[in-house]
Amino acid sequence: MQAIGLGKQVMSGDHPLMILQDVGFEAARGESVAIVGASGSGKSTLLGLLAGLDRPSSGTVCLNGIDLSGLDEDARARLRGELAGFVFQSFLLLPALTALENVMLPLELRGAPDARKQAERVLQRVGLGERLQHLPKHLSGGEQQRVALARAFVTQPAILFADEPTGNLDGATGAEIIDLLLELNRAQGTTLILVTHDPVLAERCGRRIRLVSGRIEA
């Protein structure tokens, strides 16, 4: 993954507001990078740009050598489907779907033939083999985030974007989730881009990038 001169400007009332300025860095295959910074420093905005969920005002992002700025929204979505996995602070499991169905969804969207089998296997791996048919509302926060991890890894993504994955969890549960995340990351050789304001979590990543007021702190 390569980011060059990324900037993002939004309109706040009548005035332009720079959220990100000239952000550039690279992450090699299998590397884990933590993006840290205070609230409002532009961490989540940067993650959205890196994952192709939003368009930068300036600069470019390349994933696996493909320049995202040349792609339209649908092409970026296809690329995300092929390369990326996501884990969010608020889990974002679909409430109407069981744990198993939530994990099957990305496979089904690709039309994978053995979605159920693959999803079951990954859920076993994250320790939820017994809870396949539970709806998210019947699972604890930690369990819900495990399901989200399973959903992220089931497609064996080249790169995983995680947005405050422990933000909604208590300390012990958060630590378990991080262990699991890093373990899966290592096992699958995934590049990990992780946004957090938790210094302990950041320490466990291979590299840290600190954002201050939209710029990388040297």
Next chain:
Amino acid sequence: MNHWRLAWTLLRRDWRAGEWRVLLLALVLAVGSVSTVGLFADRVYRALQQESHTLLGADIRLTSAHSISPDYRAEALRQGLRVSGMANFPSMLVASGGSLLVEVIAVESGYPLRGHLEIEDSAVHRAQGIPQSGSLWADERMMRRLGVQRGDTVQLGDLTLRVEARIVRDVDQSVGFASIAPRILINQDDLTATGLVQEGSRINYRLLAAGTPQRIEAWRSWAAPRLQNGEKLEDVRDARPEIRTALERASHFLGLAALTSAILAGVAIALAARRFIVRHLDTCAVMRCLGAGQSQVLRLFLYQFILLGLFGSLLGSLLGYAAQALLVEAIPQMRLSDLPLPSLSPLMQAVMEGLALLLGFAFLPLLQLVRVSPLRVIRRELGLPEMRAGMGYAFGLTVLVFLFVWQAGSVKLGMIVFAGLIVGLSVFGGAAWLLLRLLAKLPLPGHHALANLSRHGWSSALQIVALGLGGMALLVLTLVRADLLRGWQERLPPDAPNHFIVNIQPDQREPLRHFFQSSGLDEPELFPMVRGRLVEINGKPVRSEDYPEPRARGLIEREFNLSWFDGLPEGNGLVQGAWWGRDAVEVLSVEEAIAKTLGLRIGDLLTYEVAGSRFSARVVNLRKVQWDSMRVNFFVVGPSALLRDYPASYITSFYLPPEKQAAADRLLTEFPSLLVIDTGAVIGQVRNIMDQIAQTLSAVFLFTLASGLAVLYAAMLAAQDERLHQAAILRTLGADSRYLRRLHLTEFAVLGALSGVFAAAGAAILGNAVAEQVLEIAYAPGFLLWLTGVAGGLLIVITAGWLATRRVVRGTPLQVLRAE
């Protein structure tokens, strides 16, 4: 990837979570309502169509108001056609159990030339031949009403006839519900002996013919140019055009009535779609994040909607099928008519309408949904992309307009009805909104609940109007209808004439006067009646085909009953022109409505043909006639000097007190050739038909009410999340379940009571309009109307509301707040 399969999978999963229920309910109700009417009308149409071949009992028929020249028959026989003659006319039939107005059909051997009759004598079988001389066949209704059995004797004019068989299936039995009088079949050889064929008798003569199409065509071309006034040729295409037209109108009207529930269903669908979309923002964003493109997500959701639409339409169709079957069962004449099963086309139409409605109200919101930014997964505050307010509804409304125009069969009518409904709904909605604001400002108990309702002003107003509309329709059909009917009947003085005597010959006048005196009845005034055909207006021949209106055509084709008066007839009023003086001869007075129908004006010269000779006279005035006064009235009258030398019969009306009913039976025995019409019985029959129509409409409007409930349900669900949130906060602050329950119940009670008030007010306004404009009577809605409206509204809304919000009170605050 197979999108349909994935859509199906996603639909099933979402269904389990209850996300689709309101949409499905609204759809089922809309399709159910439309298909009930469609299927019902289709069955009646098919009955008409099937029977149209046998309806005439022939391939072609010559109808005439006078006896038919033998030349027609001779020519038909020469062409190798089979022929048979018949005559029909209304008359009184007297049995030991009373008397009854019947339609007498006198037939010749060979009848019917096409189709067949089924009769029951010793057993039910297909009739061979016709009734023997001295006997008659009668339909079920006549036997039941007169209480006669096979083998009994009855009196028809001067003739005593034995009831030989019961007609199980007449040639046009399936449309039997459309004819008022029961039918009897007699042998034409007996016709003269009844003594009923006289000057002034309303006899229709018919010559039936059947054969190969070429021969029929040959005879038709021979006969057509020879037709005299009052004669016409009919083939299957012309069979019962008046019923066909009436049915077409009725089914358009019913169809539009059914669409009122489609409007409400549309509202419910729009509300439910909105909630669906808000609740699926995350799903959509996550799917986009997981690699699904906008078009893929759109397809997945669209297919789900289509699958749901098909499923809902199927359920709705089944409901419609069951409802129309129940409806037919509930209306005795329909049940007895043995209607054919409906075709599939009304179901297809209903399914298409259901899908159109669903996509009409859900498609634009759906487009909006798939445009949600995938960035929402990180930036939670990103909601629905901006869409101009009302765009989603505008598309749905356009679909509705199309449905209305389609159903009405006319762009103008469809648009008018639709616009009328929308304007009406908006006015009521605005009033409800204002009222809620006002209530919230008043220092009333339950202020909290009122403030809640007022805060959701438009949604609350929508619920009130939706329920009010269904309630109003039902109130009009039940309470208001009964009130109006009673008011109309009460308007007549208690001694208003309730019997007419028609067909009085000049030499019967004296004996009749004597009869009335000896029976202790007031001697009635006898009015002369000369039958004449309008042949020319201002010297130009009159042809029925020049008049587009069926009523005008009928007037031209029939003979007019003319009468003479030297002073303005009692109960009539002059509208235009002046009454004539003593010496006037060639002048006429015309009733204003008929003058309008025929386009007649003062000064027009009308030429009538009476018994072979002609006279002309000028219209000098127009009269207004109160037809429902039950007195004898005439469309066209002249001075005695003009008409008294023509052959005339006499007509009168009189009041027969119920305790003197025996006198009516004696009258018929002593004067068998008279036609005595009991208007009470006729009104009873008309009322019977009105009841059937009301029954059908009530069934349709039950769907409207149910759709109103669907709106209520959808609106409650839409507010559910907010309600849960509010309840959780209130409970955290110490409110107990009882407080919450009371809060909700108060809201529902206000909603229900206001719906009821609106339903009753709407019904009263409609009732008033009908009373003033149509019946010309005063109408004051009774206390019962308001009571029923409010009590019904309270009951329905409180029950529905309680069912929908049980969960709000049950869960713990933490459960609720965490689930968010």
